[in-house]
Amino acid sequence: MNAPIIDPLQGDFPEVIEEYLERGVMKCIAFNRRGNLLAAGCSDGSCVIWDFETRGIAKELKDKDCVAAITSVCWSKYGHRILVSAADKTLTLWDVVKGERIARIALQQAPLQARLHPGSSTPSLCLACPLSSAPMIVDLLTETITVLPVSLSDTGNDAAPPVRNKFSDGSAPYTPTAACFNKYGDLIYVGNSKGEILIINSISIEILGIVSVPGSAVIKNIVFNRSGRYLLTNSNDRTIRIYENLLPLKGGLAALGKANHESAEQDDDEKLKSAGSRSLALFQEFQDSITRVHWKAPCFSGDGEWVVGGSASKGEHKIYIWDRAGHLVKILEGPKEALIDLAWHPIKPVVVSVSLTGLVYIWAKDYTENWSAFAPDFKELEENEEYVEREDEFDLVPETEKVKDLGINEDEDIDILNTDGDSDFSDSDMSQGEIRFLPPDPCPDVPEMEDGLVVNTSKEGEISETESPLSEEAGQNGHLTNHESSPLEEDTGGMRLKRKRMPSEKFMDFETESIKKPPPKSKP
Amino acid sequence: MSTTQPPAAIRPYRLRKTLSSHALAVSCVKFSNDGSLFASASLDQTLIVYSTQTLAQISHLIGHSDGVSDLSWSSDSTYICSASDDRTLRIWLVRTGECVKVLRGHTDRVFCVNFNTQSNLLVSGGFDDTVRVWDVKTGKAVHVIRAHTMPVTSANFNRDGNLIVSGSHDGSCKVWDADTGAWVKTLIDVTVPGVSFAKFSPNGKFILVATLDDNLKLWNHAAGKSMRSYTGHTNRVYCITPTFSVSSDSEKLIVSGSEDKCVYLWNLQGKMLQKLEGHTDTVISVACHPTVNMIISAGLEKDKTVRVWVQQ
Numbered sequence: 136m137n138a139p140i141i142d143p144l145q146g147d148f149p150e151v152i153e154e155y156l157e158r159g160v161m162k163c164i165a166f167n168r169r170g171n172l173l174a175a176g177c178s179d180g181s182c183v184i185w186d187f188e189t190r191g192i193a194k195e196l197k198d199k200d201c202v203a204a205i206t207s208v209c210w211s212k213y214g215h216r217i218l219v220s221a222a223d224k225t226l227t228l229w230d231v232v233k234g235e236r237i238a239r240i241a242l243q244q245a246p247l248q249a250r251l252h253p254g255s256s257t258p259s260l261c262l263a264c265p266l267s268s269a270p271m272i273v274d275l276l277t278e279t280i281t282v283l284p285v286s287l288s289d290t291g292n293d294a295a296p297p298v299r300n301k302f303s304d305g306s307a308p309y310t311p312t313a314a315c316f317n318k319y320g321d322l323i324y325v326g327n328s329k330g331e332i333l334i335i336n337s338i339s340i341e342i343l344g345i346v347s348v349p350g351s352a353v354i355k356n357i358v359f360n361r362s363g364r365y366l367l368t369n370s371n372d373r374t375i376r377i378y379e380n381l382l383p384l385k386g387g388l389a390a391l392g393k394a395n396h397e398s399a400e401q402d403d404d405e406k407l408k409s410a411g412s413r414s415l416a417l418f419q420e421f422q423d424s425i426t427r428v429h430w431k432a433p434c435f436s437g438d439g440e441w442v443v444g445g446s447a448s449k450g451e452h453k454i455y456i457w458d459r460a461g462h463l464v465k466i467l468e469g470p471k472e473a474l475i476d477l478a479w480h481p482i483k484p485v486v487v488s489v490s491l492t493g494l495v496y497i498w499a500k501d502y503t504e505n506w507s508a509f510a511p512d513f514k515e516l517e518e519n520e521e522y523v524e525r526e527d528e529f530d531l532v533p534e535t536e537k538v539k540d541l542g543i544n545e546d547e548d549i550d551i552l553n554t555d556g557d558s559d560f561s562d563s564d565m566s567q568g569e570i571r572f573l574p575p576d577p578c579p580d581v582p583e584m585e586d587g588l589v590v591n592t593s594k595e596g597e598i599s600e601t602e603s604p605l606s607e608e609a610g611q612n613g614h615l616t617n618h619e620s621s622p623l624e625e626d627t628g629g630m631r632l633k634r635k636r637m638p639s640e641k642f643m644d645f646e647t648e649s650i651k652k653p654p655p656k657s658k659p
Numbered sequence: 660m661s662t663t664q665p666p667a668a669i670r671p672y673r674l675r676k677t678l679s680s681h682a683l684a685v686s687c688v689k690f691s692n693d694g695s696l697f698a699s700a701s702l703d704q705t706l707i708v709y710s711t712q713t714l715a716q717i718s719h720l721i722g723h724s725d726g727v728s729d730l731s732w733s734s735d736s737t738y739i740c741s742a743s744d745d746r747t748l749r750i751w752l753v754r755t756g757e758c759v760k761v762l763r764g765h766t767d768r769v770f771c772v773n774f775n776t777q778s779n780l781l782v783s784g785g786f787d788d789t790v791r792v793w794d795v796k797t798g799k800a801v802h803v804i805r806a807h808t809m810p811v812t813s814a815n816f817n818r819d820g821n822l823i824v825s826g827s828h829d830g831s832c833k834v835w836d837a838d839t840g841a842w843v844k845t846l847i848d849v850t851v852p853g854v855s856f857a858k859f860s861p862n863g864k865f866i867l868v869a870t871l872d873d874n875l876k877l878w879n880h881a882a883g884k885s886m887r888s889y890t891g892h893t894n895r896v897y898c899i900t901p902t903f904s905v906s907s908d909s910e911k912l913i914v915s916g917s918e919d920k921c922v923y924l925w926n927l928q929g930k931m932l933q934k935l936e937g938h939t940d941t942v943i944s945v946a947c948h949p950t951v952n953m954i955i956s957a958g959l960e961k962d963k964t965v966r967v968w969v970q971q
Binding site (some may be wrong): 171186188189191193502504505508509510511512550551552571572574575576577578579580 | 733734735737738750759760761776777778779780794795796797798801820833834838839841842843844845846847848860861862864865883903905911927
C-alpha cells in the first residue's frame with residue numbers, strides 16, 4: 136500500500152453510492168467495532184441501530200424523556216453500551232442488548248460530542264465536549280463532572296488539580312475545544328482554541344505535555360485512528376494535520392510520566408513542550424489550496440491507510456480521500472445536500488455519510504466481475520506474463536508429472552476448529568464478551584395477502600441477480616440476467632435488473648462512474 | 660505428523676433409542692446450537708422438535724403443504740427454518756410451534772436451508788438451480804444467485820458469514836461472497852459426479868464435500884486442494900448430509916450416513932472408526948451434539964425413524 140503513484144483503480148476505497156438508509160432525520164453515526172452494526176442518532180431523540188449486513192433496523196433506543204436532536208453517538212468498545220448526547224444538554228447511556236436506559240445526566244451546556252472511555256467493556260466514564268466551554272469527564276453513574284484544563288494558565292504551573300465537584304463549570308466562555316481518548320483511555324488529547332494539543336492524564340487530570348500545532352488556529356476536531364498510532368486534527372485554518380503517536384500504545388501514560396521526570400528542562404513549561412514533542416510528531420498536512428474549503432468530520436480508514444474528510448461548504452456533499460502520505464486520491468460527490476457526518480467502516484472499504492436531509496448514504500467500491508472464479512485452476516495475473524513451456528509439455532507421455540507446489544504439508548494434522556485469530560483486530564483476545572451481533576426477530580407475516588404486496592423500495596433489502604456464466608440458459612458470457620417470470624415471486628416485482636443493491640433512480644446521476652447495466656433479455 | 664495411526668481408539672457408540680414419530684421418510688435431523696433440543700423434518704410435511712434430555716417430543720410443526728427436505732436452527736435456538744417441496748421456506752418459533760413467516764420466491768422445490776451465525780440471513784438452494792439469500796427480519800430475498808445448471812443440493816454460510824458454499828447435481832461446488840452475491844471461487848467443476856453436499860468446517864478453513872461416487876472429501880478451500888478422503892460408505896443416489904463431531908471431550912470425527920443403512924464414523928485423518936447398524940433403509944442425515952458425544956440419524960422410507968446413539 137505504499138506505492139508512490141496511487142492508482143485510483145487499485146486502491147481500497149469506495150467509489151460510488153451503493154445504497155441509502157432512511158428513517159426519520161438522522162444526524163450522526165457510529166460503527167461498532169466489527170462494523171456490522173451502525174448506530175444513528177436522530178432528530179427526534181431516538182437512536183437507531185442498523186444491521187449493516189441486511190441494511191435493516193436491528194434495534195431502536197428510544198424513550199419519552201428525550202425528544203431533542205441527538206448530537207453524537209458513541210459505542211463502548213465491545214458493543215455493550217451506547218452513549219448518546221442530545222441538544223437538551225443530556226447524556227444518556229443505553230444498554231444495547233436489553234434496549235434499556237442505564238443512566239442519564241444533564242449538563243450545563245449541550246454537549247456537541249461525547250465519547251465513552253475505551254478501556255473497559257462496560258464503561259461509565261465518558262468525555263463530553265460542549266460547544267462553548269471546556270471538555271469534561273463525566274462519570275455517568277456517580278454523576279460527577281470533572282472539567283479539563285484547556286490551557287496551561289488554567290492549572291498554573293504546578294498547582295493542584297482542579298476541584299472535582301458537581302456542576303462546576305470551569306474555564307472562560309466561548310472556547311471551543313475538541314478532545315478524545317487515546318486507544319486505551321489512559322490519556323486524553325485536548326485541542327484548544329490557541330492551536331495547542333494538551334496531553335492530559337485521564338485520572339489525575341494533570342497536563343503532561345503540550346504540542347503546538349503550526350498555524351495556531353482553533354482546533355475543531357481531534358481523533359485517533361483505530362490502532363492508536365496516528366492522530367488527526369482539523370483546524371480553523373482549513374488544514375487537516377496527521378500526527379504520529381510516538382508513545383507506546385499500552386504504556387503511554389507511564390512513558391510520558393517517565394519522560395517528564397527525566398527531562399532536562401528546568402522550566403515547567405519547557406518540560407511540557409519537550410514531553411509533547413516526544414509524544415507526537417507532525418506527519419502530514421492536508422488542505423485544498425484551490426477551493427480553501429473547511430473540513431468537516433475528518434477521520435481515518437479502518438486500517439489507517441486513508442484519511443477522509445467532508446467538505447463543510449453548504450450545498451455540496453463532497454468527500455475527499457487522501458492516502459496517509461498526503462496525495463489526494465479521490466473526491467466523492469453526492470447529491471447537493473450538505474454533509475454533516477462521516478464514518479469509515481472498520482474493516483471494509485465502505486464510507487457512510489449523513490446529509491443535511493437526514494439520509495445516510497453508503498459508499499462502496501464498484502462491483503467488478505471476478506473472472507478467475509470460473510474454474511478451479513484459473514489465476515488472476517497483474518500483468519501479462521510470458522509463458523515459458525516446459526521441456527516435455529507437448530510430449531504425448533510427459534516424463535515428469537506436473538507438480539504443483541502449493542506449500543501445504545499434506546500430512547499435517549487437520550485442524551477444523553481453531554482459527555488464526557482475527558488479523559484485523561489487535562485485541563481480539565480480550566473480546567470474549569463482545570456483542571458481535573443482535574439476533575433479529577422476523578416480522579410476523581401479515582396474514583393472507585399473497586397478491587400485490589410488492590413494496591420494492593430501495594430502503595431495505597433489494598435483490599441482486601448474479602449470473603453464472605456457465606449456465607446453459609445464458610448462452611453467452613458475463614453480464615446477462617434473466618427475468619423470473621413466476622407468479623409466486625412477489626419480490627422480483629417484474630423487471631428489476633440490478634446486479635447488486637442500488638439506490639433509486641434519482642441517484643443515478645451522482646455516481647462517479649456509470650454502472651454497467653445489462654440489457655434486458657426476455658426468457659424464451 | 661505421523662501417518663501411521665493407532666487402531667480405532669474411540670469408545671464405541673450404541674443405540675440408545677429409536678424414535679418413530681414420522682409417517683413418512685425422515686429427511687433431516689439437526690441439533691440446536693446449545694444441544695438442548697433437536698428437530699427432525701420429514702416427507703410427511705411436518706417437523707418435530709424433541710428434548711435431548713428426555714428424548715420426548717416437544718412440538719409438532721405443521722403447516723407445509725408438501726414434504727420438508729431440510730431444516731436449520733437459528734443461533735439462539737429460538738427459530739427453526741424449514742425448506743419444503745411446496746416451494747416455500749417457513750420460519751417457526753420453536754417455543755410455541757407457530758409459523759412466524761413464510762418466504763416465497765423459489766420457483767421449484769426448496770432443497771436446503773441454513774441460517775448464518777448472526778441469524779439475520781438465511782441461505783437456501785432449490786430445484787430452480789438458484790441459491791437465495793433472505794433477510795430474516797423482513798422475509799425478502801436479498802440475493803438471487805443463478806448458481807448452477809442443475810438442482811442445488813446444499814448451501815451453507817461460513818462461521819463469519821461472509822462466504823457461502825453451494826453444491827449441485829451439475830457436479831460443481833462454488834464459493835460466493837455473501838455481501839454482494841458475487842462468485843468468489845470454484846472448487847470443483849467436473850460434471851460427474853454430482854456434488855451432494857458441501858459445508859464449511861467450524862473454523863472456515865476447510866470445506867467438506869460429498870460427491871455421488873461414494874466419496875467424502877475435506878478440501879482446503881484457499882488452496883483448492885483436497886486434503887483428506889473418507890470412504891467405505893455408499894453414496895450414489897441420495898444427498899446424504901455428513902457432519903463434523905466436535906464435542907470437547909473427545910477426538911474430532913466426521914460422521915455420515917450411507918445407502919447401505921449404516922452410519923459411518925471416521926477420524927479426521929480418514930480412518931474409519933465405527934459403523935453403526937440398525938436402520939432399515941438409507942441413512943440420509945446425521946447430526947452430532949455440540950458438546951456431548953451423541954449422534955442422531957434419520958432413515959428413509961422403509962425406516963422412518965430417528966435413532967439416537969451414545970457411547971457406552
